[in-house]
Amino acid sequence: MSDNLENFRSATIAVLVENEAGVLARVIGLFSGRGYNIESLTVAPVDEDRRLSRITVVTSGTGMVIEQIKAQLDRLVPVHKVSDLSLAGPHLVRELALIKVVGSGEHRVEALRLADAFRARVVDATTESFVFEMTGNADKIDAFCNLMRPIGLKEVSRTGAVAIVRGSSALTV
Amino acid sequence: MSATSQHAATQPLTMSGAEVVLRALKEQGVEVIFGYPGGAVLPIYDAIFQQNAIRHILVRHEQAAVHAAEGYARSTGKVGCVLVTSGPGATNAVTGLLDALMDSIPLVCLTGQVPTHLIGNDAFQEADTTGITRPATKHNYLVKRSADLARVVHEAFHVARSGRPGPVVIDLPKDILINKAPYTEAPPAAQPHRSYRPVTSPDMAQVRKAVAMMKQAKRPVIYAGGGVINSGPEAARLLSDFAHLTGFPVTNTLMGLGAFPSQDPQFIGMLGMHGTYEANLVMHGCDVMLNMGARFDDRVTGNLAFFSPGSKKIHADIDPSSINKNVKVEVPIVGDAGQILAAMIQVWKEDSQPPMREALAEWWRQIDLWRGKNCLQYVQQGKIIKPQHAVKRLYEITRESGRETFITTEVGQHQMWAAQYFGFEKPNRWMTSGGLGTMGYGLPAAMGVQIAHPDALVIDIAGEASILMNIQEMATLCQYRLPVKVFILNNEYMGMVRQWQELLHGGRYSESYSEALPDFVKLAESFHGVGLRATEESQLDDVIREMLATDRPVIADIAVAKDENCFPMIPSGAAHNEMILGPGQEGGVAGVTDEGKVLV
Numbered sequence: 058m059s060d061n062l063e064n065f066r067s068a069t070i071a072v073l074v075e076n077e078a079g080v081l082a083r084v085i086g087l088f089s090g091r092g093y094n095i096e097s098l099t100v101a102p103v104d105e106d107r108r109l110s111r112i113t114v115v116t117s118g119t120g121m122v123i124e125q126i127k128a129q130l131d132r133l134v135p136v137h138k139v140s141d142l143s144l145a146g147p148h149l150v151r152e153l154a155l156i157k158v159v160g161s162g163e164h165r166v167e168a169l170r171l172a173d174a175f176r177a178r179v180v181d182a183t184t185e186s187f188v189f190e191m192t193g194n195a196d197k198i199d200a201f202c203n204l205m206r207p208i209g210l211k212e213v214s215r216t217g218a219v220a221i222v223r224g225s226s227a228l229t230v
Numbered sequence: 231m232s233a234t235s236q237h238a239a240t241q242p243l244t245m246s247g248a249e250v251v252l253r254a255l256k257e258q259g260v261e262v263i264f265g266y267p268g269g270a271v272l273p274i275y276d277a278i279f280q281q282n283a284i285r286h287i288l289v290r291h292e293q294a295a296v297h298a299a300e301g302y303a304r305s306t307g308k309v310g311c312v313l314v315t316s317g318p319g320a321t322n323a324v325t326g327l328l329d330a331l332m333d334s335i336p337l338v339c340l341t342g343q344v345p346t347h348l349i350g351n352d353a354f355q356e357a358d359t360t361g362i363t364r365p366a367t368k369h370n371y372l373v374k375r376s377a378d379l380a381r382v383v384h385e386a387f388h389v390a391r392s393g394r395p396g397p398v399v400i401d402l403p404k405d406i407l408i409n410k411a412p413y414t415e416a417p418p419a420a421q422p423h424r425s426y427r428p429v430t431s432p433d434m435a436q437v438r439k440a441v442a443m444m445k446q447a448k449r450p451v452i453y454a455g456g457g458v459i460n461s462g463p464e465a466a467r468l469l470s471d472f473a474h475l476t477g478f479p480v481t482n483t484l485m486g487l488g489a490f491p492s493q494d495p496q497f498i499g500m501l502g503m504h505g506t507y508e509a510n511l512v513m514h515g516c517d518v519m520l521n522m523g524a525r526f527d528d529r530v531t532g533n534l535a536f537f538s539p540g541s542k543k544i545h546a547d548i549d550p551s552s553i554n555k556n557v558k559v560e561v562p563i564v565g566d567a568g569q570i571l572a573a574m575i576q577v578w579k580e581d582s583q584p585p586m587r588e589a590l591a592e593w594w595r596q597i598d599l600w601r602g603k604n605c606l607q608y609v610q611q612g613k614i615i616k617p618q619h620a621v622k623r624l625y626e627i628t629r630e631s632g633r634e635t636f637i638t639t640e641v642g643q644h645q646m647w648a649a650q651y652f653g654f655e656k657p658n659r660w661m662t663s664g665g666l667g668t669m670g671y672g673l674p675a676a677m678g679v680q681i682a683h684p685d686a687l688v689i690d691i692a693g694e695a696s697i698l699m700n701i702q703e704m705a706t707l708c709q710y711r712l713p714v715k716v717f718i719l720n721n722e723y724m725g726m727v728r729q730w731q732e733l734l735h736g737g738r739y740s741e742s743y744s745e746a747l748p749d750f751v752k753l754a755e756s757f758h759g760v761g762l763r764a765t766e767e768s769q770l771d772d773v774i775r776e777m778l779a780t781d782r783p784v785i786a787d788i789a790v791a792k793d794e795n796c797f798p799m800i801p802s803g804a805a806h807n808e809m810i811l812g813p814g815q816e817g818g819v820a821g822v823t824d825e826g827k828v829l830v
Contacts, residue, residue, distance in 0.1 A: 075425055078372070079360060090365050121554060128551035134369040134389055137425045230425075 097217030268315025270342025296326020301678030332665025368396030393428025456485030457523015640696030670699025
């Protein structure tokens with residue numbers, strides 16, 4: 058058991074799939090059916106001509122479980138490629154968040170100050186609210202939200218992580 | 231756009247979707263469909279009516295259609311084909327589909343669906359079939375455009391039969407079946423699928439690593455499973471060649487029985503929960519294990535923490551996700567069992583390193599000591615028929631008959647006794663529900679086997695509880711004059727449930743007694759079959775002989791000892807060296823821990 062805990066790690070996995078109906082359900086069903094964790098999952102078409110979508114899933118487990126997850130993903134018929142970015146080398150992970158803060162007076166000033174420090178952009182403003190847009194890794198967004206909480210944090214919408222390997226190597230079909 | 235589809239696009243369309251489906255099935259080599267009609271698939275039934283190339287077998291329940299197709303597939307190596315209607319037709323098929331998925335049986339199941347414009351409206355007999363069957367199939371399709379129809383059928387067969395075989399569902403909305411659709415031929419085999427490309431030929435570096443490890447082995451074992459059967463009869467032949475070349479002992483999994491001849495002196499029996507003493511102790515004590523096409527299933531490994539603690543393991547499997555799933559191995563090899571065995575034979579012969587002959591001889595002396603325990607012995611005394619004896623006599627008498635014999639089973643004690651006491655010399659002769667453990671599998675599976683092998687002897691070794699789960703198929707047997715023999719070991723209990731209740735739950739036989747059983751002789755007769763019965767040992771051989779001589783469906787009701795347990799047994803949560811042996815035999819009598827009780 059202690060061995061398992063030591064091997065427990067987080068993994069960011071990129072999956073290139075056919076852009077077809079049901080493919081996301083297959084991936085999600087695999088995770089729920091086999092009891093794997095999903096910390097975040099994002100999906101969008103990335104190549105219309107070749108009908109490809111890219112799924113980025115952040116998961117965690119023992120080394121053996123992560124290997125299983127990759128093998129299970131890889132054997133789905135509409136899956137082209139599976140890449141464990143955590144093992145592929147240095148990679149970038151980004152998340153987009155839209156954060157609504159409601160308040161008045163000094164709180165509004167403080168909110169703008171913090172946003173500036175975090176390089177969050179104001180994308181909507183009313184006399185009693187702001188919507189900030191920010192990108193970064195999950196920790197940065199967490200930190201920003203935590204600071205905003207006493208100031209009037211009302212609503213958060215986050216994309217979950219997208220990721221890509223640094224340098225010239227690429228995940229393509 | 232390829233030349234064929236361009237051509238198809240410019241031609242006036244003359245075929246209905248249903249006709250396109252049938253033509254594609256024919257091109258895929260389908261000769262038989264097992265099915266049951268209903269509203270959504272009427273267009274296909276109409277097309278079936280107007281052709282002769284494909285034979286339709288009308289079952290009495292959709293679950294049975296799938297099991298029949300499984301029996302057909304497993305006994306021939308071809309893809310089994312099923313046709314059911316929407317809604318309840320599809321949901322009834324689900325158990326069979328999952329059974330085929332767990333045991334890697336190639337099937338294509340066509341399901342009807344409400345017309346595309348009604349999908350999602352809770353229409354009559356609508357079910358989200360692709361949603362429901364997603365975790366019960368290798369892959370599934372919902373055809374929403376006529377232009378995709380032929381391509382999807384061809385692709386479904388490719389997916390079902392290649393790589394690790396499995397069931398594939400094609401959900402067919404009724405308007406797609408009625409509307410005209412273009413036909414396209416199957417793509418050439420050389421043209422790879424866009425995303426699905428299973429690996430079949432092994433990495434030779436891994437094969438060499440494995441052979442080097444086996445050359446150093448002092449206490450080796452070959453543990454062969456259903457992957458050898460799925461690879462085809464050539465793989466079974468190569469397994470024998472490799473075993474004889476190396477002199478290694480061979481054990482088979484439940485799904486692998488017949489992959490290695492039971493009469494071969496190097497065969498040490500089935501392994502696992504009800505495997506032989508020698509097979510399990512060989513697994514426990516070996517120093518090098520070659521897993522050929524098996525998946526370290528929990529019925530095989532027992533407690534993983536104590537599984538074969540001192541061995542280096544080689545795992546050859548066509549499915550990369552089976553490797554390192556339950557058991558970490560030193561040498562993984564992804565590929566087809568036949569190709570891997572051929573490569574191993576070649577490398578073994580080329581390699582100049584001599585094997586450890588003396589150590590191997592010592593290992594065989596140890597194995598012979600374990601064999602001397604004679605763990606499958608039982609005492610047949612008096613009038614009451616021991617179930618083991620019934621299976622043993624069935625085996626001996628069918629062997630004497632010299633007829634080509636296929637055995638199917640239901641699930642439970644009788645299944646394990648069949649596995650222990652019926653010997654198989656060739657692959658594809660043994661059909662059983664291994665992974666899913668589906669009661670009610672055996673009779674419809676036997677039906678499918680008999681369709682594929684009309685002149686062979688096909689016997690369903692059954693229990694009185696399991697057989698009732700698909701007993702309606704007796705009518706199908708009668709309709710198609712299929713002389714399947716149902717050999718019921720009738721102990722008036724769900725025997726394996728009763729055994730676990732005796733061993734694990736203080737003998738509280740909660741709901742495991744088969745109350746209010748039918749008279750199986752009259753039951754057979756009411757289905758226009760022949761009913762036979764043996765209640766005493768002296769009647770057993772005569773009943774078996776009469777059953778074999780009858781060229782009609784037979785139910786032989788064999789009254790056996792009611793409280794007999796199936797041994798050897800590795801209790802749940804125990805290790806291979808903690809087997810319980812039968813009464814009068816010493817063995818590691820392990821108590822079942824609370825952790826063990828949680829396991830099924």
